[in-house]
Amino acid sequence: MFSKISTSQSKTCLSILFFILALTLVRGIIYAAVISPWQAPDEPAQFERAKAALKTEDWNSTAPTPPAWYADLRDSLLTHHFLSYTLIRAQNDPEASLNHYIDLYHEVYGGTYGTRFTYAVIGAPLILAQYQDITLQLYLVRLGTVLMNVAIIFLAYLTVSTIFPNSDFLVLGVPLLIMFNPQHTYNLSTVNNGNLAELLATAALYFIARGLKQNLSLPNFGLALAFAWIAMWTKATAYFLFFTFGGVASFFLWRYRRHWHWLFLVLVLLSGLIYFLAPQRLSLLFSQVWPLLSQKQFYFNPQITSDIFKSFWAMPGWAILRLNSVWYQAWLIVCILSVGGGIALLIQRRRLLFSEQFQPQVHTLLVFALSIGVAIGIQVGWHVLTGTTLYRQGRSLFPVIVPIVIFLMLGWRQLIPVVWQKPGLLAITINLFLFDSMVLFNYIIPFFYSRY
Amino acid sequence: MPIQRLIIILLYIFCLVRLIIVGASFFDQLGCEGQFINVNLNPAGQQQIWGDQVIGQSFIAPWPNLNRVDILLQTYGRHNTHYVTMRLLEFSPNSDHLEDALERFKSTFNAATVTDQEWRTFFFPAITNSAGKTFVVVLQSPESEPGNAITVGGIDKDVYPGSAFLGSTPIPADITFRACFQMTGLEKSHAFFEQITHSRPLLWGNTFFYVLCSGIYSLLLIGFFWRLTKLTW
Secondary structure, three states: OHHHHHHHHHHHHHHHHHHHHHHHHHHHHHHHHHOOOOOOOOHHHHHHHHHHOOOHHHHHOOOOOOOOHHHHHHHHHHHOOHHHHOOOOOOOOOOOOHHHOOOOHHHHOOOOOOOHHHHHHHOHHHHHHOOOOHHHHHHHHHHHHHHHHHHHHHHHHHHHHHHOOOOHHHHHHHHHHHHOOHHHHHHOOOOOHHHHHHHHHHHHHHHHHHHHHOOOOHHHHHHHHHHHHHHHHHOHHHOHHHHHHHHHHHHHHHHOHHHHHHHHHHHHHHHHHHHHHOOHHHHHHHHHHHHHHHHOOOOOOHHHHHHHHHHHHOOHHHHOOOOOHHHHHHHHHHHHHHHHHHHHHHHHOHHHHHOHHHHHHHHHHHHHHHHHHHHHHHHHHHHHHHOOOOOOOHHHHHHHHHHHHHHHHHHHHHHOOHHHHHHHHHHHHHHHHHHHHHHHHHHHHHHHOOOO | OHHHHHHHHHHHHHHHHHHHHHHHHHHHHOOOEEEOOOOOOOOOHHHOOOOOOOEEEEEEOOOOOEEEEEEEEEOOOOOOOOEEEEEEEEOOOOOOOHHHOEEEEEEEEEHHHOOOOEEEEEEEEEEOOOOOOEEEEEEEOOOOEOOEOOEEOEEOOOOOOOOEEEOOEEEOOEEOEEEEEOOOHHHHHHHHHHHHHOOOOHHHHOHHHHHHHHHHHHHHHHHHHHHHHHHHO
């Protein structure tokens, strides 16, 4: 009888998963359609790279004149009143070149930003419509991003099922919280290489969780390493994975500490591999950090952390449309409650931290916590060292969204009595759905559709 | 447990009520014309509305029956006590000077009733022939003084095909506002779908696509919540 109940509940969970994935797809299609063309951070420049990646001449900008489609892209920006919804200070000029409106990445970063292969993956849908209207091309690439989101949600489900297989609250709650996060849906319905980086980083974290559960399984870590390497070559927001693997390596070091001479050899080999295979931009950033540290001049503007937090949940457009502050305050309160719940969990279950049975879970959570800390630290730390306020967007934390949401849900679960956890999950889901609906219908749509 | 089922029923009632509120607010904003961006989160002292300092915003009404204006007001995070006057002026066809504009509506309110960074709504009798005409919303508060005055939200860039005014001088900025019109539900829906399909390719330029997506989304939501409730029930 108990196994029948368990099978029935598993079937219900799987059917709910089906609905979650279907909802993710349809929500993504709706957001991609409703969001005015080019109205996501850097979307025109990201699209330019994705389209240019399909042709060597365009990617390397070796032709004496810009490609003909640059004019189409510029015209599309004007048709859809691109400048009316951003803070970019340029005048509408139908004769101006494309870089009058947007910063072109190959001009700004000199080839160190992203790779042609990853942009070609993002721009793959364009193969179907290379010579079509450029706005249509944008929509096709957006649809590709929507599919990435479906994969991310599925990976989130798999990751939590691996770590907490017996908790419906977590197994369903984590994908639901990601799905109904309006900012996440917004970004994963528009064009940005950060979306592919997020997918790859999420896959890496999943295989790390599997590897830790399966007693430090090398094939899983191998796959995780492959995904992480491509993720880091895709975008700098995945650079935290470098430290994530450092955390994983520490478990190997401890387990095989008696064979330290072999470990030393492996370490030397790995260092060499990292030196030759690391993204150029990562190397550049490392070389810039030490002189900045030596200057001993540090900055801190609380607006940075405030904007990172707010734009993690909802700051649509080019991070320009803010909700009424009461909503951000509400999120702050529930997040603080979650932290409280997490602390209570640590105190109550402290003996289990060293129990052999729970070591895989504990190790995974430690690695995830490290990932979150590094991802936040990179953004805030860069501001502290340089004073720049340019990088203060919550979307840069989306590659660690699965770990973040796992910890949030763990904290909330701790505050809910066991018999109330399923109704609690329903209550959380309903409120998330209402929040998302409010952002879409009371903010995003009125924002883009109030000009005649 | 019966108490859990009661809680679930109450949750769904709460959900329905909130959805109705979201829907009503959405419907309320349909067909409105304006500028929603507010980057003026920490307004400067010079932007206070006091004495002779007047702040305004012009707009061209796209529809007839203009009957409402909303403005995002800011209080500097303090309690302000003086009266503020909002005037709706109509530019004459031959002049774009504020002094020559015709006053169509006037309302006075106390700054103490203003909530920081909240919309304030001004209803007035519908101006039936408003379509195509240029109006200006003007705010002034002669009794206010620096340290006891409010201001508006806005953006220091010309994003909207109208202009902000400081005194009688147009400036390259726009305040956060919206102008709304007396329209039937059908007219509002028509206006919205006209906008959302404008210059969009293939199915994105077809109203049916959005209706179909909404229908599929609604059905999936019903199925999803049914399943989730079954897990909980």
